[in-house]
Every structure is written in C-alpha cells, then in structure tokens.
Amino acid sequence: MTQPPSPPPVEKQEPDAPLGAVGDFLRVMRFYARLPMPRLGMDPAPFAMPDFARAVWAVPIAGAMIGTCGAAAGLLAYLLGVSAFIAATLTIATLVAVTGAFHEDGLADSCDGLWGGATREHRLEIMKDSRVGTYGAAALMLALALRIFALAELFRLVGPMALPLVIGIGALSRPLALIPVLVLPPAAGTGLAASVPMPGARGLMVALAIGLVMLLPAAYAIDLVPGLFATLLALVPILWIAIRLARDKIGGHTGDILGACQQVSEIVLLIGLSTAANWHGPV
Numbered sequence: 001m002t003q004p005p006s007p008p009p010v011e012k013q014e015p016d017a018p019l020g021a022v023g024d025f026l027r028v029m030r031f032y033a034r035l036p037m038p039r040l041g042m043d044p045a046p047f048a049m050p051d052f053a054r055a056v057w058a059v060p061i062a063g064a065m066i067g068t069c070g071a072a073a074g075l076l077a078y079l080l081g082v083s084a085f086i087a088a089t090l091t092i093a094t095l096v097a098v099t100g101a102f103h104e105d106g107l108a109d110s111c112d113g114l115w116g117g118a119t120r121e122h123r124l125e126i127m128k129d130s131r132v133g134t135y136g137a138a139a140l141m142l143a144l145a146l147r148i149f150a151l152a153e154l155f156r157l158v159g160p161m162a163l164p165l166v167i168g169i170g171a172l173s174r175p176l177a178l179i180p181v182l183v184l185p186p187a188a189g190t191g192l193a194a195s196v197p198m199p200g201a202r203g204l205m206v207a208l209a210i211g212l213v214m215l216l217p218a219a220y221a222i223d224l225v226p227g228l229f230a231t232l233l234a235l236v237p238i239l240w241i242a243i244r245l246a247r248d249k250i251g252g253h254t255g256d257i258l259g260a261c262q263q264v265s266e267i268v269l270l271i272g273l274s275t276a277a278n279w280h281g282p283v
Helices: 021-032 060-078 084-099 103-115 119-127 134-176 201-221 223-251 257-278
Strands: none
Touching: 021 060, 060 084, 060 134, 060 201, 084 119, 084 134, 084 257, 103 119, 103 134, 103 257, 119 223, 119 257, 134 201, 134 257, 201 223
C-alpha cells in the first residue's frame, strides 16, 4: 500500500516578527519601566519578556528615556528655584518611581542573599524572598544617599547641565549591568536569568557603545570627558568584585545581581563625574 504524501513543512514564525525592532523596543521598555507603552494590534504577546540576545541595542535607549523622566523632574525643580539637594532628591525619586524600584529591589535582594545565607541554596532562597532584610535595607539607604548627594554636588557645580548627564548615565548603566552574563552562567535553573535569552559579546558591545555615545556629548560640553573615562576605568574592578562575589557565593548571575550591578554602575558614574566636576571647578 502506498504511503500518503507527507504535508509540506510548516515554517515556524516568530510571534513578534511583524513588529521587528518596534516590538523589541516596546518589550524592553515595558521590562525596565512602568511607563504606559502603546500596544500594537499585530503583537500577540505585548507583555512577553524581551529577547535580550536580539534586542540588547534597545537597552541603552530605554535607559535614556527613563533618565529623561528623572531629568524633567529635576529641571522643573531647578527652574522653580529649589535647592540643589531637593532637586537631586526629586530627580532620583522620579527615577525610582518610573522603574517601580526595579533595580533597587535587585540591589536589596542581592545584599540580603549574598551576606544573609550560609550556603548557595540558602542565599538563592533569600534572594527570591520579597521581604527586605537588614543587609538589603542598609544597602538601599546607602545607595539612595550616595545617588542623591552625588547628583546634588553635580547640580551645585554644573547647574542644569547635570540633567543631560542623568540621561546619559541612565543609558550607559543598563548595558553595563549586563556584563556579568558574558562571564557567568545563570545561578539557578529557573528564574529570570535562566529563562530569558541574554546578549552575546558583540551585541553587548553595541549596546555599550550606544550608551557611551549618549553620555559623551554632555560630558564634553562641560569638559568632563577625561573624568568620564577615568570613572569607567575605576568601575572595571568594582564590577569585577561584584562578579566574583556572585560566582563564589551563588555560582552565577541572577536578575537581582544584574539589578545590583546597574545600581553600582549608576552610583560610580555619579560619584566619578561629580568628583571630576569638583576638580574642574564650577562651570
């Protein structure tokens, strides 16, 4: 008996293929921010996790848009004549609100887990717990204080030119936070870090270049380019320490570790640029 002809092979379609770069960008924005994003009718899963292996180029652009929200709040405060400290506080508060404290939560969970557990399994269990412990609370308070004080110093030294720096730092700090995925495996078999495709070296280098290009003009305008590159050099060993801690204590990276790296990168950039501006003198 003759066999019936087999049906032609069906090509697998990517669910967001009709959207291409637009769909990738919208998903990255929804991932990083709590801003309302348009839902295009052709996207069958608008709230799906972004594919960072393909859409990492959108990460610094999303960071710049988040930074723009903070800068807008800071500019309004500055124009109203409030003090540099209050303007800086409102800027950072807006960044926290726009992201839903996304990265701050990662920092708190990372500190609670890395220093609150005795074994790898216990540390990972603590990091999954939504409650904030002593290490996490202390890290949050110190991180917010450092960000506010460093930005207030930038306001004092360079005036409203601090705000383009906020936008550029938002753009660069987010791809910097993804560096651990190049050298560490996911720490657990489940969770964000294990389930989401992560970028390779080439894609991440592109994202870092985009973020740097977004920060360089503001640094150049106030003669802080040497200070920016000195700050980036100082950031290398700091991120290396964070990577070593994650490797030694939990065996890899998690979403919380990446969030903590974003916070560390932002803090170092703010402190480094404010220090460079202090050396340079007021504009």
